Amino acid sequence: MEHPLMFDPDDPLLHRIRAIALSFPGAAEKVSHGRPTFYTTKVFVYYGASIKIDGEWIQHPESFVIHPDDAELAALEAEERCYRPGYLGPSGWIGVDLTDDTDWAEVRELIEASYRETAPVRLIAELDARSLADGDPEAHAER
Template sequence: MKVRSKATLALTERLRGICMALPDVTEQIAWGEYTWRAPKIFAMTDTYHHGSAHFSVHLPAPPGAQAALVDADPERFFRPPYTGGKGWIGVVLDTDPDWDMVESLVKTAYELIRA
C-alpha cells in the first residue's frame, strides 16, 4: 500500500463516502490504489502514479464526455494512462475539486458499469 498524506487520506474518505453510498458497491485495493466495484471497477484512485502531479480518481465516462471535460477544464480533468483510450476520465482531487461534479461523475460511472 502506498504512503498517503493526511490530505490525500481525507480526500479518499470523501470519495469513499460517495462511492459506498451506492448500492452493492465493494472496495478493494488493486495495484496499490483504492478501487470501488459494482461488481466491475467504476472508480479508482491515482496516488501520483507514474509521477503524476496530482491525486485523482479515474472513472469511466459516456462517449464524448472525456474530450468535452478535458477541453473545458484541463486543470481539473485529464485523459488517464491505460484507461483513457477507453474513454475514462481523470478527475484531479487535490486542488479544490467541485464535489458536486465529482459525485455526479461517480454516479454516471457506476451506472455505466451496472448497465
C-alpha cells in the same frame, strides 16, 4: 509480486471519494495495483492514477478516475484538471484532479455517471428507486 500501496490510507480526499462511491447500491472497495478501487461487478472509480510523459510516470495521487459516457468524456478532456491515465485512458477512462476548489456535488455526479456506465441493470434500477424514494423524481426523469 504485490504492488506497493500508492496512497495514504488517512488521506481526507480518499475518505470523501470512498463515502461517495460506497453510497451506491452493491458498491465495494478493494486495492488493485496499489490503489483503491470501487466496483460492483466492474470498477466504476479508481482513486489516483498516473500518466506517462517522455518515458516517465507522473503521479496524480489526489485524483479520481472514472468511465463517463462519450459526451461527458469529450467535455472533460477539454478541462485542465483532467488527464488520460496510463493503461486506462485508451479504454475511455479519464482522471480528474482534486483541489481545494473541488465541487463535491459535481464529483458525486461524475462518479454516478461512471457507476451507471458499469453497474448491472438491477443495481441501476435500485439506485433509481432510491432516488424516487428520496423525493428526487427529476434525477430519475433525466435517465
